[in-house]
Every structure is written in structure tokens, then in C-alpha cells.
Amino acid sequence: MDDILIVRDLVKYYPIRKGVVPRTVGHVRAVDHISFSIPRGQTLGLVGESGCGKTTAGRTILRLVEPTGGQVVFEGRDVFGLSEAEMRGLRRNMQIIFQDPYSSLNPRMTVGSMIEEPLLVHGPEGGAPESAAESPGPRFNRKRWARERAAELLRLVGLSPDYVNRYPHEFSGGQRQRIGIARALALEPRFIVCDEAVSALDVSIQAQILNLLRDLQRQLDLTYLFIAHDLAVVKHIAERVAVMYLGEIVEEAETEEIFARPLHPYTQALLASIPLPVPRGGRVQRRLEGDAPSPIDPPAGCRFHTRCPLAIDECRREKPPLVELYPGHRVACIRAGEEI
Amino acid sequence: MLEIIDLRVYFTTEEGVLRAVDGVSLSVRPGETLGLVGESGCGKSITAFSILQLVPTPPARYAGGEIRFRGENILALEESEMRKVRGSLISMVFQEPMSSLNPIIPVGRQVAEALLAHRKMSKGEAREIAIRMLRRVGIPSPETSFDDYPHQLSGGMKQRAMIAMALICRPLLLVADEPTTALDVTIQAQILDLLRELKREFNMSVLLITHDLGVVAETCDSVAVMYAGKIVEYAPVVELFERPRHPYTHGLFRSLPSLTESRERLPVIPGAVPSPLDFPSGCRFRTRCSLAQEICEREPPLAEVAPGHLSACHFADEAGEMLRCSV
Numbered sequence: 069m070d071d072i073l074i075v076r077d078l079v080k081y082y083p084i085r086k087g088v089v090p091r092t093v094g095h096v097r098a099v100d101h102i103s104f105s106i107p108r109g110q111t112l113g114l115v116g117e118s119g120c121g122k123t124t125a126g127r128t129i130l131r132l133v134e135p136t137g138g139q140v141v142f143e144g145r146d147v148f149g150l151s152e153a154e155m156r157g158l159r160r161n162m163q164i165i166f167q168d169p170y171s172s173l174n175p176r177m178t179v180g181s182m183i184e185e186p187l188l189v190h191g192p193e194g195g196a197p198e199s200a201a202e203s204p205g206p207r208f209n210r211k212r213w214a215r216e217r218a219a220e221l222l223r224l225v226g227l228s229p230d231y232v233n234r235y236p237h238e239f240s241g242g243q244r245q246r247i248g249i250a251r252a253l254a255l256e257p258r259f260i261v262c263d264e265a266v267s268a269l270d271v272s273i274q275a276q277i278l279n280l281l282r283d284l285q286r287q288l289d290l291t292y293l294f295i296a297h298d299l300a301v302v303k304h305i306a307e308r309v310a311v312m313y314l315g316e317i318v319e320e321a322e323t324e325e326i327f328a329r330p331l332h333p334y335t336q337a338l339l340a341s342i343p344l345p346v347p348r349g350g351r352v353q354r355r356l357e358g359d360a361p362s363p364i365d366p367p368a369g370c371r372f373h374t375r376c377p378l379a380i381d382e383c384r385r386e387k388p389p390l391v392e393l394y395p396g397h398r399v400a401c402i403r404a405g406e407e408i
Numbered sequence: 409m410l411e412i413i414d415l416r417v418y419f420t421t422e423e424g425v426l427r428a429v430d431g432v433s434l435s436v437r438p439g440e441t442l443g444l445v446g447e448s449g450c451g452k453s454i455t456a457f458s459i460l461q462l463v464p465t466p467p468a469r470y471a472g473g474e475i476r477f478r479g480e481n482i483l484a485l486e487e488s489e490m491r492k493v494r495g496s497l498i499s500m501v502f503q504e505p506m507s508s509l510n511p512i513i514p515v516g517r518q519v520a521e522a523l524l525a526h527r528k529m530s531k532g533e534a535r536e537i538a539i540r541m542l543r544r545v546g547i548p549s550p551e552t553s554f555d556d557y558p559h560q561l562s563g564g565m566k567q568r569a570m571i572a573m574a575l576i577c578r579p580l581l582l583v584a585d586e587p588t589t590a591l592d593v594t595i596q597a598q599i600l601d602l603l604r605e606l607k608r609e610f611n612m613s614v615l616l617i618t619h620d621l622g623v624v625a626e627t628c629d630s631v632a633v634m635y636a637g638k639i640v641e642y643a644p645v646v647e648l649f650e651r652p653r654h655p656y657t658h659g660l661f662r663s664l665p666s667l668t669e670s671r672e673r674l675p676v677i678p679g680a681v682p683s684p685l686d687f688p689s690g691c692r693f694r695t696r697c698s699l700a701q702e703i704c705e706r707e708p709p710l711a712e713v714a715p716g717h718l719s720a721c722h723f724a725d726e727a728g729e730m731l732r733c734s735v
Contacts, residue, residue: 117592118563240680241448270447270619270681275663275674282673297592304665304674327667341597343622345664347645355601356594359562 071105072259072291073129078102078138080121080128084364097363098124100315101138103390106308108258111285111292113306113323115299115338119363120312122295126261129293130162131155142259160190163252167264169244173236179247180232183221184214186254221250226280242273249280259291266301278305299342303327311335314363314371317390321397331393331404333378340408370401378403409613410436410459410498410581415473415483417454417463426684428454430637431473433710436581441607441614443628443645445621447660449681450634456583456617458483460494477581496526499574503586505566508573509558516542516554519573526577541572545602564595571602578610585617600627621664625649633657636682636692639710643717653719653728656693691721699723 081095099121106112114122127133129140131147140147142162150158166172174182188210219229225246236244245265252260262281266274282305284290296302302309303323310320311334319332330336337356356375361367370388373379382402390400417429429451436442444452457463459475461483475483482493494500502508510518520538523529529537535554542550545568547561558566567587574582584603588596604627607614618624624631624645631648633641633656641654652658659677679696682688688695690705697704703722710720713728721727 117594242680271621271660272447272663272677273680275665275676278665279673279676298665299593300665300667303667304671324670337594339667341593342667343596343600343620343626344667345621345625345649345661347625347628347649355597357598359564359595360592 070108072108072143073293074105074139074141075125075129076103076139076141078125078128078140079136080124080133081136094364097315097366099128100366102310102312102315102317104310104317104320106259106291106293108291109285109289110308111294111306113302113309114293114295114312115297115302115309116312117297117338117360119314119360121315121363122312123263125312126164126263126293126295130159130164130261132164160255161257162259162261163255163257164261164263165245165248165252165265167267169241169248169268170236172248173244173251175236178233178235179222179239180215180218182247183218183232183251183254184211186251187214187217190255217254218250221253222247224253224284225250226276240273241269242276245269245273245277246280249277249284253284253288256288258289259293261293261295263295264297265294267296267298274301281305299327299338311338314360314366316371316400317398318372318401319397319399320390321394321399325394325397329397331397331399332372332401333376333403333406333408334372336408337375372401377408378406409438409440409478410615411474411476412455412459413474413476415455415458415475416471417451417458417468418471419467420469421467421685424685427637427687428468428684429458432634432637432639433473434632434639434642436613436615438580438613439607439611440630441616441628443624443631444615444617444634445619445624445631446634447619447681449684451637451684452617452634453585455634456500456585456615459583459615460498460500461485461487461490462500492526495522495574495579496577497579498581498583499577499579500583500585501567501570501574501587503589505563505570506558508570509566511558513557514555515558515561515569516550516556519569519576522573522576538572538576541576542569545569545572545575545606546598547572563591564598567591567595567599568602571599571606575606575610575612579612581613581615582607583615583617586619587616588623589618589620596623603627621649621660633660636687637684638692638720639718640693640720641718642710643714647714647717651714651728653713653717653724654693654721655697655699655723655727655730658727658730659696699726 078099079101080099081097083092084094086093116122128135135148218232222229222231227246266277294306306323309323309326310317313334319335330339358375361374367374369385370383373383388400388402390398392398393404412432412434415429415432419426419428432455446452454463470483474481516538520534523534523537539550539554547553547568588599628645630644632639635656641657662675677696690707694700694704708720708722710718713719713724
């Protein structure tokens with residue numbers, strides 16, 4: 069299969085520095101050797117609770133934070149081996165949509181100028197095929213081109229092109245998220261990291277944005293890394309799901325498969341914890357006890373053993389490898405498949 | 409236990425009068441958990457904050473209505489009298505524990521503080537009871553955690569400490585405003601279990617404000633759905649989930665992504681919530697409603713459409729027949 073993105077052994081540690089003359093006294097192991105790949109045109113859902121490293125993973129892949137180790141291959145190119153200039157070129161193709169559209173939009177810029185900015189910086193030169201059609205002739209007006217393209221992008225995300233002269237505060241949360249999407253799409257990227265892109269939205273607006281993301285994916289052949297904590301949302305949008313716990317991937321499979329047959333006790337517990345909109349279920353569920361430990365000094369052996377109802381001595385001693393137990397279904401647990 | 413009658417809370421702003429809560433009536437019976445649900449800006453939190461008069465006036469003003477607690481209108485109470493109610497008879501927990509925990513006072517002392525304020529007892533006695541309460545809400549080794557500062561606790565533990573603080577005087581009513589929204593799902597499950605147990609143990613009533621229909625289904629006995637400052641539907645929980653009788657409630661259910669069913673697209677409620685400065689006349693949902701007719705320009709009353717089931721819709725019967733996706 070044509071994998072647009074391959075992540076191998078990705079590592080991101082943040083040093084903890086202390087003292088009058090600061091010295092590194094330890095590391096936050098935010099992302100600790102994760103590997104996955106995403107086929108072109110598909111969505112991989114990356115799920116987990118706060119602090120599991122999913123957001124850091126997304127940012128490291130885009131080199132918004134520098135990696136500690138590992139490799140990311142995007143369309144055959146080694147992302148971490150690129151120079152800054154080469155990286156700028158690649159940014160056209162890899163974009164990100166953030167959770168809080170308000171904090172990611174400049175309050176003093178009009179919507180139009182915000183969408184035009186990347187267009188003016190990168191220009192139509194060497195761009196994707198669509199803009200090449202109107203490539204710079206002798207009388208090419210760069211500003212007018214950007215303006216027209218901004219209006220077109222607003223239409224694409226379901227907003228009126230007349231909004232170009234308005235400011236972010238004039239919009240509702242859902243509309244702002246549409247603006248964030250329009251800006252991310254400006255350079256016709258092929259891969260987008262959606263970092264909790266619908267988490268801050270009300271249900272009815274969330275549904276609108278999810279539909280929009282899916283329509284755009286079909287229309288523009290986009291590939292998404294969809295980072296979220298809401299499993300129902302991920303189930304709706306992703307073809308595959310990877311579950312993270314304390315910096316590691318503990319289970320990965322096709323969406324239908326992982327929801328029908330979760331093999332890792334953590335995945336099972338996550339699913340059991342979701343309150344379902346069905347009253348009188350009377351479900352007495354197995355709850356996980358305690359909090360997730362700190363990623364500064366993660367437990368030895370399996371990192372989940374401190375909260376795992378199935379944990380045995382061996383789990384405390386040895387780290388279980390991520391193995392393919394069924395075709396396309398990887399899990400890191402020696403008691404995989406047993407029910408909590 | 410608690411009865412809110414035609415409550416109106418208006419905000420005066422430069423752009424005009426903002427009718428955040430506009431004629432809300434509801435009641436919480438003894439031992440009942442009532443869920444108040446709706447999307448951001450619908451007025452559910454302002455309604456909740458009004459019960460303890462925690463809405464700053466100005467800019468807000470209580471433009472009408474009564475809040476009756478055990479028969480007495482507490483909206484008319486003086487601030488000094490209100491202080492005897494807060495934390496003693498009626499308590500509140502919030503979404504963000506740091507908004508109610510003082511960062512520079514040890515957690516245990518904050519839990520004991522309400523006892524010293526409302527009950528006659530020595531510091532030693534208060535400490536004993538506070539430690540017992542901390543243990544009950546699941547804080548490990550409470551004798552030592554008593555002296556911990558809030559920042560030393562995890563998010564889930566802070567939420568537990570706040571619950572201990574709210575319940576230390578054994579209130580009759582707990583108002584919980586999105587108590588688990590900021591928590592991870594495994595921690596949310598723990599806190600919801602805890603609240604359910606404590607409610608039974610202390611024989612409390614609970615008013616739970618939330619946007620999460622899953623949380624409502626798992627914890628509430630009855631539900632009131634708010635839209636644009638008004639209650640649009642009010643019913644026992646099973647009744648509401650099985651047969652919603654307002655097109656807005658219906659739309660909310662349908663737009664939820666499902667864990668058990670695959671759909672290519674989610675059915676959406678078109679448009680966005682209208683601005684509270686500029687609500688449509690008549691039914692406030694009519695601009696987004698697929699059932700809307702001319703009659704909807706007249707405001708529909710919140711009327712009983714089935715035993716115990718209220719709906720503010722001229723087409724409540726039709727709404728009940730709308731096809732519902734399973735969740």
C-alpha cells in the first residue's frame with residue numbers, strides 16, 4: 069500500500085533542568101519509541117488520555133518540536149534529515165489544525181489576510197497542480213491571486229467569501245474552526261494533523277466540522293493524523309486507531325476491529341469508561357483505579373501495570389513488545405485478549 | 409426540595425439586554441438527580457449559579473422569578489443570610505477545581521473550613537471529620553494529604569478534594585456544574601461513581617449541569633434540556649432518551665458520533681445558536697428547525713405531552729415520531 073507517512077521509533081524527551089547552574093536531572097519521556105504508518109487518503113486516529121504524548125507526537129512529526137530520535141518519512145523523504153529551507157518547502161504539504169481556533173488565529177488580522185499570508189509567503193510557484201494552471205504569467209498579480217484564492221477557500225469550508233474583511237472575534241467557535249481549516253488548506257497540503265480539532269466544540273457544531281473534514285478528505289485526497297481523546301469521534305472519522313499510554317502505543321488496529329475486539333486491558337478500560345447516551349444500561353463496569361503515573365519516571369516493565377487489573381509479576385519485570393497478534397492488529401500485552 | 413419558578417436573569421451590556429435565562433422553571437425532588445443539559449451559552453450555568461446567588465450583579469440582574477428551597481424564596485435572602493445557606497444547605501462543585509480551591513492553603517484546612525464556619529466545633533474535631541471525609545472521597549493517606557497544597561494533587565484528586573469540601577456539612581442539595589468535563593474518561597468514570605455513591609449515602613438531591621448526554625444517561629433521574637435561555641424539554645431520563653419530543657433534543661441525539669453504529673455522515677442541526685442579544689421571536693429554535701411552520705412565530709408553551717413529559721413545541725407529536733438513530 070502507498071504509505072504517505074511512515075513513523076519509525078519516534079522519540080521525544082524533554083529535559084528537566086534544575087539548580088542555580090541548570091543541569092539536566094531527568095527527562096519527561098513524552099514520546100517513547102512509537103512507530104506507525106498511514107496510507108494515502110486515510111485517517112489514523114491517535115487516542116489516549118492527557119499526558120500520553122499524542123499531541124507531542126503530532127508536533128514532532130511536523131518538526132514543530134525537534135525530535136530526540138527516530139525517523140519520519142513523508143512521501144519518501146526523511147523529514148528529520150531536511151535542512152530548514154527544504155523543510156519550508158515541505159511545510160506546504162504538511163499542515164496542522166489546532167483544538168482552540170481562537171488562540172491559533174491572530175486577533176488583529178482579518179480572516180482574509182490570515183489565509184492569504186501563507187499564499188504570499190509560499191506563492192504559487194512550484195505549487196500543487198491546481199494553482200500551477202494559473203502560474204505566474206507576465207501580468208500575474210500575486211496579491212489579487214491570493215485574495216481570490218482566500219475567497220475560494222472560505223467557500224470550500226462553508227463560509228461566505230464576504231467574510232475576508234472580518235476579524236476572528238466576530239465569529240462563533242464553529243466558524244473559527246472553519247477558518248482554521250481554510251488556512252491549513254491554503255497551500256493544498258496532502259497531510260494534515262488534526263490535534264483535538266473538534267474537542268472544544270458543542271455537539272451540534274462538532275458534527276458539522278466532522279462532516280466537513282470528511283468531505284474535504286474525499287474531495288482533496290487528504291491524509292489525516294487525527295489526535296483526540298474522544299473515542300466516539302475517532303471511531304466516526306478514522307480507518308485505523310492507535311492507542312497511546314504514557315508515551316507508547318499499546319494497541320493499534322483497524323477501527324472496526326479495535327472497537328469490536330479490544331485486546332489491551334487499557335483499551336478495554338477506556339471503552340468501558342465512556343458514558344453511553346443510553347439510560348438504564350445498569351452497566352456495572354470495571355473501573356480503572358488511580359491516576360496515570362508521571363511520564364518523568366514511568367513504571368518499569370509494562371507501563372500500565374500499576375493500574376491494570378490483569379497485572380502479574382512478569383508485567384512488572386518485562387516490557388511487553390508490540391506484536392501483531394492478528395493480521396493488522398498490534399498489541400503490547402502478555403495477557404492480551406483476556407477480559408478485565 | 410428546590411423549585412425554580414419563571415427565573416429570569418438578564419445582563420445589561422453596551423449592545424443591549426442579554427436574556428441569558430429567560431423564564432426557566434424546574435424542580436428537584438428529594439433524593440433526585442436532575443440533569444440540566446444544553447450547549448454553550450444556553451443559560452444552564454447561569455441558572456445553576458443563580459441558585460446560590462453567585463452571578464455578579466451588575467452586570468446581571470435577577471429580572472424575575474423565584475428560587476424556592478424547602479418552600480422559602482432564597483432569591484430574596486440578604487447576602488448575610490445567603491452565606492448561611494452556601495456550603496451548608498446547598499453546595500456547589502465546579503468544572504475547574506482550581507477555581508474553588510485556594511492555592512496557598514493546605515487542602516485539608518479548606519475542607520475543614522466550612523465546618524468551622526457553619527458548625528460549632530473545635531479545630532481538632534473539624535480536622536478529624538475532614539480527614540474522614542477525605543478518606544471517604546478516595547484520597548489516599550488523608551492524614552498526610554491533609555497538609556498538601558492543591559497543586560500537589562492530580563486533576564482527579566483535586567476534584568475529589570473539592571467534592572469533600574462541598575459535602576463536609578452534609579448539604580441537602582448539591583449543584584454540580586460540569587464536574588467531570590475537564591477530566592480524562594477513566595477519571596471521569598471514577599468521579600461519577602463517587603458522586604452516585606455519596607448521593608445515596610448522604611441522601612442528597614443533585615442538580616447536574618452538563619453538555620454530555622452520556623453523563624446524563626448514566627447519572628440522572630430526570631432531564632431538562634435548555635436552548636437559548638429557555639427549557640425546551642423536560643422529562644424522566646428514560647422517556648427523554650427513548651422518545652424525545654422536541655426537535656432540538658432530537659437533533660442533539662442524532663448529531664452524536666456513535667460507538668456502536670457506523671454512519672458516513674452525521675446528521676447535523678443546521679446553522680448556529682442565535683445570539684442572546686437577538687433571539688428570534690416565537691420559538692427560538694424555529695430558525696434551525698426542520699418542522700417549523702408559521703405557527704412557530706408564536707411562542708410554544710412548555711406543556712405536558714405525555715405523563716411527566718414536557719415539551720415546548722407546537723409539533724411535539726411529530727417530533728416524537730421523527731426517526732431516531734440508535735446510539
